[in-house]
Amino acid sequence: MVLNVPKSEEFNxxxxxxxxxxxxxxxxxxxxxxxxxxxxxNANDFVNIIKRKRIHTAIVDMDSQRANGFATIKIIRMxxxxxxxxxxxxAGGESLLERALELDVFSVIDKPVNMDxxxxxxDRLFLKKYNSAIFG
Numbered sequence: 001m002v003l004n005v006p007k008s009e010e011f012n013x014x015x016x017x018x019x020x021x022x023x024x025x026x027x028x029x030x031x032x033x034x035x036x037x038x039x040x041x042n043a044n045d046f047v048n049i050i051k052r053k054r055i056h057t058a059i060v061d062m063d064s065q066r067a068n069g070f071a072t073i074k075i076i077r078m079x080x081x082x083x084x085x086x087x088x089x090x091a092g093g094e095s096l097l098e099r100a101l102e103l104d105v106f107s108v109i110d111k112p113v114n115m116d117x118x119x120x121x122x123d124r125l126f127l128k129k130y131n132s133a134i135f136g
Contacts, residue, residue, distance in 0.1 A: 011035045011126075011134060016061035016088075022113070026059070029119055033134050038065050042060065043072040050080055057125060062089035062096070067122075073103045084125050088113055 015026055017039045030037045038053070040046040047057060058076055073085050086136030087100055090111045100108050109123040123135035 003106075011130075012038060012053050012055050012057050013057045013059060014038045014040050014046060015059040016064045016069075018061060018064070022061075025115060026118070029115060029122070030098075030136075035134065043068075043075045044134050046072055046076055047079060050076065050083065055080075055083065055128060057122070058083055058085045060085055060087050061111075062087055063091075070099055070103065073105065073129075077103060084129050086118075086121060086125070 001063050011034070013030060013035055014037065015037060017023065023037070023039050027037050038049050040049055040074075043065075046060075046063075049055065050058070058073075060069045060072050060076075069087055069089070073087065073095060076083055076085065084106045085103070087105045087108045088111050089096055092108065092110055097108060109117055109121060119135055122135070126132045126134055127136070
């Protein structure tokens with residue numbers, strides 16, 4: 001499903017907070033494209049941010065100590081079933097991928113995150129969901 005986004009609308013992405021340079025690294029991808037990045041500490045923060053602003057994508061860290069990745073995505077899905085989500089994880093595997101598919105996760109990316117792979121996945125997501133090449 002392609003969601004129509006007016007050309008004048010700002011793009012917003014919410015991502016899990018981290019104890020490392022993750023938010024700063026991701027901002028380096030987003031800022032030059034005019035994409036706003038908001039940071040959530042836990043599942044409640046994700047929902048509160050999504051309630052206040054139009055969010056185009058959620059990037060959820062499976063390994064966050066503050067918010068379980070699958071629980072966060074389940075909570076997002078309850079209120080925002082078509083919100084595109086990208087899941088980051090240190091430990092991949094068939095079980096993780098099966099659960100991600102069940103929750104309609106757009107992409108699972110291994111950690112440490114290769115920023116080229118993240119940018120490629122964001123490009124695919126924005127082209128597919130919003131008909132926008134903002135990350136291309």
